[in-house]
Amino acid sequence: MTYLCIYHLSNLVQPIRLLNHAEDIARELAAIGVGFTQQPLAERFDWTRAPADSLAEQKDWLSPLQARYPQAYVERVSIAEGDAAAAARYAKEQAEHDLAGDEWRYFLAGRARVSFHADGHVYALRCSGGDRLHIPAAVKRWFELGDQPRVAFIRLCSTALACQPQLSGNAIAASCPPFED
Numbered sequence: 001m002t003y004l005c006i007y008h009l010s011n012l013v014q015p016i017r018l019l020n021h022a023e024d025i026a027r028e029l030a031a032i033g034v035g036f037t038q039q040p041l042a043e044r045f046d047w048t049r050a051p052a053d054s055l056a057e058q059k060d061w062l063s064p065l066q067a068r069y070p071q072a073y074v075e076r077v078s079i080a081e082g083d084a085a086a087a088a089r090y091a092k093e094q095a096e097h098d099l100a101g102d103e104w105r106y107f108l109a110g111r112a113r114v115s116f117h118a119d120g121h122v123y124a125l126r127c128s129g130g131d132r133l134h135i136p137a138a139v140k141r142w143f144e145l146g147d148q149p150r151v152a153f154i155r156l157c158s159t160a161l162a163c164q165p166q167l168s169g170n171a172i173a174a175s176c177p178p179f180e181d
Contacts, residue, residue: 002038002131004028007122012176015124025125032118035134036125045109045129045152051076058106058154061132065104065156073160078152079110079145086149093143096170100137101162103155107131110151113144113179117172124176127153140168144179 004025005015019025026036039061054076055062066072079086096117105114107127114133116123117140127133135141137158145151157163 001126002128003126005124005126007124007176009120009122009172012122012172016121029116029123029125032116032123033136033139034116034123035132037132038130039106039132041108041130047078047080047109047152051078054108054152055154061106062154062156069102069156069158071159073157073163074154076108076152076154078108079149081148081150083149087145090143090145092165092167094145094173095165096140096142096168096173097165098138098140098168099135099157099162099165101158102137103133103135103157103163105131105133105135105156106154108152108154110149111146111181112149112151112153113146114141115144115173115176116141117170122172122176124179126179126181137162140170142173144173146179146181148181 003020006017007015022038029036107129109129111128114125114127
């Protein structure tokens with residue numbers, strides 16, 4: 001289940017708003033420049049499926065983006081419980097950062113939390129299968145897997161270099177309650 005918690009910076013424990021309807025979530029995130037939609041998945045995600053097959057299945061979504069960004073970097077990521085190496089690859093993204101280019105994520109299965117720091121608030125989005133995000137360059141964010149990671153998503157960045165997190169040095173991510181699911 002997808003939901004958005006909005007916290008004021010003065011109290012990162014108690015949300016001031018909790019939203020669980022896609023339209024409400026999309027409206028709140030649009031106000032800070034982040035795109036959100038939900039696209040039901042055609043079938044249940046197969047964790048043993050080759051990444052190339054997952055990407056080919058999503059060509060209707062990926063092709064227009066790849067045409068717009070000819071140098072786009074695309075990957076299918078799957079992190080299963082107990083896969084410490086895969087989870088470690090995203091450890092740097094747990095701190096507040098931004099990217100040099102636009103980023104899209106399409107969640108295929110599992111759960112993760114993407115949080116945004118904007119306008120004196122933290123927007124903590126618990127993502128699940130079917131959620132699509134467009135995060136423009138320079139939006140401050142962090143990505144959390146939780147203590148038992150299990151998530152699969154397609155990630156597209158406008159360029160390979162744009163996928164490299166640029167840490168802000170702000171410790172806000174560590175000040176927020178951990179993602180536990």
